Amino acid sequence: MRTNPAAYGDDPFVDKKCPGCGQAWPDFIVEGTGEQAVRCAHCGAVIDTFRFDEGYTIVFDEQRRVGLTVTAEVAERLAERAHEVMALPEASE
Ligand SMILES: [Zn+2]
Numbered sequence: 109m110r111t112n113p114a115a116y117g118d119d120p121f122v123d124k125k126c127p128g129c130g131q132a133w134p135d136f137i138v139e140g141t142g143e144q145a146v147r148c149a150h151c152g153a154v155i156d157t158f159r160f161d162e163g164y165t166i167v168f169d170e171q172r173r174v175g176l177t178v179t180a181e182v183a184e185r186l187a188e189r190a191h192e193v194m195a196l197p198e199a200s201e
Contacts (some may be wrong), residue, residue, distance in 0.1 A: 115157040128153025143182035168195075 110122045126134040128151040135149035135179035144154050165183035166175045178186070186193050 109162065110159045112156050112159055114153055120157045124155070126151060126153055126155050126158050141184060 112127070115124060117123035117125055123132075124134075125132050126148040128148055130163060131150050134155060136146050136155060137149050138145050139147055143156050144152050146155055147153060164177050164178050164185065165186060167182075168175045169184070
């Protein structure tokens with residue numbers, strides 16, 4: 109994981125800011141998938157505080173006892189249906 113110094117002040121975990129308009133903890137929109145997907149709702153700039161050199165997506169069986177790493181193609185298809193296929197708590201975004 110790498111940080112993007114343009115997207116935070118002193119600490120990337122608690123001091124986020126938009127590299128475009130400077131808004132602290134800006135409201136955001138999600139356009140598509142990938143590192144460029146999360147954008148400032150005010151100015152549209154990419155607000156990627158963290159960047160990743162490597163990553164992977166894992167799917168689990170219903171009992172969450174077995175996990176399999178999927179290909180990039182499958183991960184992209186899952187990302188397009190994230191709200192439908194992810195096991196997030198109801199209030200999570
Ligand atoms: Zn902005």
